[in-house]
Amino acid sequence: MSRNIGDKFFTSLSVIFALIAILPLIFLVTYILIKGGSQITPELFTLEPNPPGDDLDAGGINPALIGTLIITTIASIIAIPVGVGGGIYLAEYSKGGAFSRFIRFGVNVLAGVPSIIAGVFIYALIVSTKILFGSMYSGLAGGMALSILMLPTVIKTTDEGLKLVPNELRYASLGVGASMYTTILKVTLPSAFRSIATGVVLGIARAAGETAPLIFTALFSYYYISGFGDLFYEMGSLAVLIYNFALEPYDAQNKLAWAASFILVLSILSVNIFSRILAAFTEKTKRV
């Protein structure tokens, strides 16, 4: 009997802890939905943010929104080919030797590197040296910093996605005289496509919300992005806009930060849900 009570006690204890663990997410999302959701207006998406001032209207977040899209796109352009390529090497070509073990270890370490370090690294490499045609803080540098953060996710999911492809399929392809290259391109990669895509999407979601690396690299800009040349100048982003404006003493700017938080959380949430759907779809097709 007493054993039964102990059992029930621990069951309810773990349930309580599980609930506590999920509470921050629920509170955070609702709080941002309420605080930020009320600030959403059509002008938010079209206007530049106004410089902080006492009685001014705060304006919109257009440059930051576009900036986040651009920086994340740059990060993807760098990280997806390198990451997928590296994952292909690990899963298909490496034979489990010292080199591939070293790379796998390195990828795991990279996944644990604090994001601010990635920012400082690109700052030292690109920003302070003015190596990119003399530009210092730029959207390009921001994209590079974020690509470092995306890379481990993309490599790992590619590696694992390819490993899930049954060997029989590789043998089948090689058995009809396909080369390794054709086999990977035409048979294994298409079979693993959805799990790789899921990883890429998750990587993008992670990168899009990063602030610290962007403070060191893309910095911030109040102005519309008007052309290709703007890539080489300071570029705004939602995360840095939130960081900057939440610290302002003016109410209008704080409200704008809430609105930006709302947009950022909503887009990251939807990207995550999208990757979930993608993954669920993968499971279904695999069962065939």
Place this chain on the structure above:
Amino acid sequence: MIKTNKKTPKNIILSLENVSISYGTFEAVRNVFCNFKKGNITSLIGPSGCGKSTVLRSLNRMNDLIPNCSLKGTVLFDGTNIYDKRVDAVEVRRRIGMVFQQPNPFPKSIYENIAFGARINGFTGDMDELVESSLKKAALWDECKDKLNDSGYSLSGGQQQRLCIARTIAIEPEIILMDEPCSALDPISTLKIEETMHELKKNYTIIIVTHNMQQALRVSDMTAFFNAIEYEDGDGGKVGYLAEFNSTKKIFNSPKEKTTQEYISGKFG
């Protein structure tokens, strides 16, 4: 391929000369000498762990895909040692096709399953015709001519295996290797595949690994019996060797070796 001057009798298409295969330090099969005749069906039989599948996979360099697998000796195909450094394994596999134990169609349509191999090998003729003739040769045409665009997975296990055979035929290999092609199939599908093999014999040389002695008796002209013995140094490990190689009739009716007699009569295995 690169020609060497080694002479083999004309009707011998493939020959193993003193072949030993190891996985790392473990020797799987030792000192195999064996000649495969053109246009024959040769079956490789023997108890588990005797290295017959290993030998089969070595014939089109599928063993290359297994880490640490190494081969000593010569495998002569068309006068060339296929393990020569200058020989391209991809080319070998194109000329010596393989059907695997588990049916493994591509996750594509039936049509694409067959077209894939032909296309990557630079086939430029009429693809529809090739698909039809390959499926006919594999005795699958009547069952799937109306659903060529369905997924290969929509077929039954036996049909999938015949699709895999059709896929192999489509690249016009000279030899077809089959690694226990019927072990995952029911008796009726097995019978169909055996009929297919009899048809294929007219144009191709077939080498088949089988656990089913009745199957070896039914389909093959020649039979190689592999056995495993313990190492001389006696640490319990076993190494495979070719115990007896002769016409199927002789192997099953009047084997020379005592172990062959014991194996085919079911005393061990």
